[in-house]
Each structure stands twice: as C-alpha cells, then as structure tokens.
Amino acid sequence: MKWIITFFSSSIGKKLLMSLTGLFLILFLVVHLIGNLQLLKDDGGEAFNTYAYMMTHNPLIKIVAYGNYFFIILHAFVGISIALYNKGAKGQKYAVSNSNKTTWASKNMALLGTLILAFILIHMGDFWFKMKFTDELGMKSYEGFPEVRDLYTRVSTAFSQLWIVVVYLIGMMVLSFHLWHGFQSAFQTLGLNHKKYTPLIKSVGKAYAILIPLGFAVIPIWYFLFKTM
C-alpha cells in the first residue's frame, strides 16, 4: 500500500488526480447542460421540474452526484495545494517578466478555479440548497409523478434579477478561461501528446471551452429578456 501513498504524493500523481477529476467534471458539465436546456421549453416548467425530480431521486444518479461533489472538492483541494506549493517552488519573482508566449489562463488556473468554486457555492445555495433543505419552493403535480418541487419558478424568479444574471455570466466566462487551458492540459498530463491527435484535442477543447459555457449562459439571458414581465 505504501506505493499508493508514494504515488499520490508525487508531482505526477497529484497532476493525474487533477487531470482525471477535471475530465470527469468536463463530462458532468455536458450532462448538466443538456438537463438545463429543458428550461428553454415553453411548457410552464414540466420538462425541467420532472427532470430535477429524477436527478434528485434516482438512486444511480444520486451515487454519481455524490461522486461529483467529491471530485469537485478533491479537484479544488489538490489544485489549490499544487498552486501554493508551486508559488514556493518559484520563490522570488523576476523584476522584469516577459511572458508573451504563454496564455494568461494557463498561469491563473488556481485563481480561475477559486472563482469557479465561489460560483458553485452561490449557484448551489440559490437552487439546490433551497430545493433540498427549505420549504421555500412550491409544489407542482404532473402526470406520472408524485408532487414535485417547483424549481422552475425559483429559476425564473432568480433570473429576473439583473445582478444574478450578471453573476452567472461572469461565472461562465471564468469557466471558459479555465477550460480554454484545462481541456487540452488534462490530456498532456495523462501522457497523451502526439502530432497525430493533439491538434484535434486542442480544437475540440477550444470549441468545448466556448460552446458549453455559452450554452449555460443562454439560459439566464433568455429568462431575463423574454420571461421577465
């Protein structure tokens, strides 16, 4: 068992954790976005509310959800500890710095990540916490389901407030920068870098880093513009 501890305390072991948890979160975001797009259906919230019910009650999805919380925490914890260690390993900074050959995002992953973490906390406090732990949400009934919590109305109230919409847009921009570097970086960490497929990974990564945050961002904008009386 000693080898496992040695491995996860090595530089490459820690980076492997970052890469695998990061890739898991990348997959999660796709599923999360597909679910959220139910919010754009003009059905008074039926599709979204029943989807939210399924996500919080299906035992298999619940297990994956707990895995997801764990991976976010692990990713954040290891990421921040790596960043702190690296700051010490650099030591004194240069008086003149010249870094026009590198991307800003790649050097600020921990800052971007911490902002994402702050966003996740605000986001979960607003919707997930209110749905699971308070009685603030009304109930609705749909065919084939027991009474479900009306998260849809909560979402549309939230997105009628300009400041919440702005927080979401900033959050998605930060996520986009994190992924702009993170997506391809995860593959390099795994040891996958070859001129055959790396250009493809980089292109897919850039497309992902733009399209997924954009997809999430459309929802608050849509609600603010078209659903606010």
Added chain:
Amino acid sequence: MSADMNLKIKVWRQKNNKASGSFETYPVVANEHMSFLEMLDVLNEGLINQKKEPIAFEHDCREGICGTCSMVINGQPHGPSSGTTTCQLHMRHFKDGDIIVVEPYRASAFPVLKDLAVDRSAFDRIIQAGGYISVNAGQAPDGNAIPIEKGRAGQSFEAAACIGCGACVAACPNGSAMLFTSAKIAHLGHLPQGEVESNKRPQAMVAQMDKEGFGMCSNIGACEAECPKEIKLENIAFMNRSYLKAVFSGEEV
C-alpha cells in the same frame, strides 16, 4: 561598419547565498558583433580597473553546448532570441541606448550563489538518480549490433539535445524541472539500450526531482518557448506515461 553601442546594464548584485541582493546599473560601451558574455567581460574589465568587484556569471564553452551561461535578460532566460544560449546571443539584438536588465535564474531549487551564478547541482542529483543505462563490461560491442528504428532514434536524439542549462526551470512560473527531467528520461527511454531501467528510471528521477523542491507542471509551455535547444512538451507527456506505466507495473524503485 560596426558602430559603438552605449548601453546601461541593470544587473543583480548579491554578495553570497546569505546576503540580500539588489540591482546596480552600469554604463558599458559594446559593439554589435560581441556576444552578450563578451559585453559582460568588457563591463567586468571596467569594474576591475575601478577596483570594484566584477559581476559573477557562469560560462564555459561559449559555443552553446555546455549550458552553464545561465542568466535572465529582460525577463527571458538566455535573452530575446529563441533557440539561443546567452553565449551565442549577439549584441546586434539590442539597440544603442538600451537599458538591459540582467537577473539570476529564479527558482527555490536553484539558490543564488553570487550575482548571476546559481547552484544548479539539483540537476546533477536528478541525473545520478536514474540517468544511466546498464551495459556489459568487457569488449566494446559492435557499432550497429542493436537495431534501432529511425523514428525512435530521432526522438531520442532530439531529447538528447538538452544541455541541462536550466532555462526551463528559470522560465517556468512554477519553478518546475519537468522539461529537463523528461528530456533525460526520453533520451534513454526511447532506445532499446534504455529498456533495462525503463521502469526504474522514471520513478527514481521523478522522485529526486520532487525531493529537490521543483514545482509541478501546469502545462503552461514557458519552458518550451525558452529552451535554447527547443526541447518539446511531448517529452513531458512521454515522462508522464512512462511514470504511470512504471508505477502501475508494480516494479519497485
């Protein structure tokens, strides 16, 4: 033809490892055909004539192969031209009247010894930990007794171009030595001669690299951009997969 250049050199002066240093600015007259080190020689001669302590900097081959001429010039290890060491950097890349800022490499694992000279012996210890292959003693083997695929030989040669200068560490915002270590692992790891230690080498060298206090790679790419021998990030990927394979193969170091 070659006009004199009047320059100001703002350089880091530090008495020894314990002292705290600071910048000093000196005027120097150079010409565009000088190498950067020759310009520093001229500056030092002036300092000696004034009975001042000359600037300590490391140099040896002055032809771009030994990797000792470590310094950061205007924010770039080995200065502004890519794929070039400080000794091969010509003054024609600067303009008359320039103020040039010269600093030592910055990384906790490379402590400053004096002025621009830093202690890079951490690299030697990484090599000692596993940068070798096993061969039978006795008669010299036949030149081409071991067939090597051309592609592999090429990858190995490219990695072997690393001169251990440490510019990658100096350039990295994380003070990571992964480009250097990976070049050494890839150099031997791509060849059949390196097969015997293929599981031991990455584990031993990465462990030593970590022990020396180098940072962890965030795949920023500053190292690749500044490496005078243009060592590629593909080598770090090679190191990562060799390391993962070695760890999960279960072979002890």
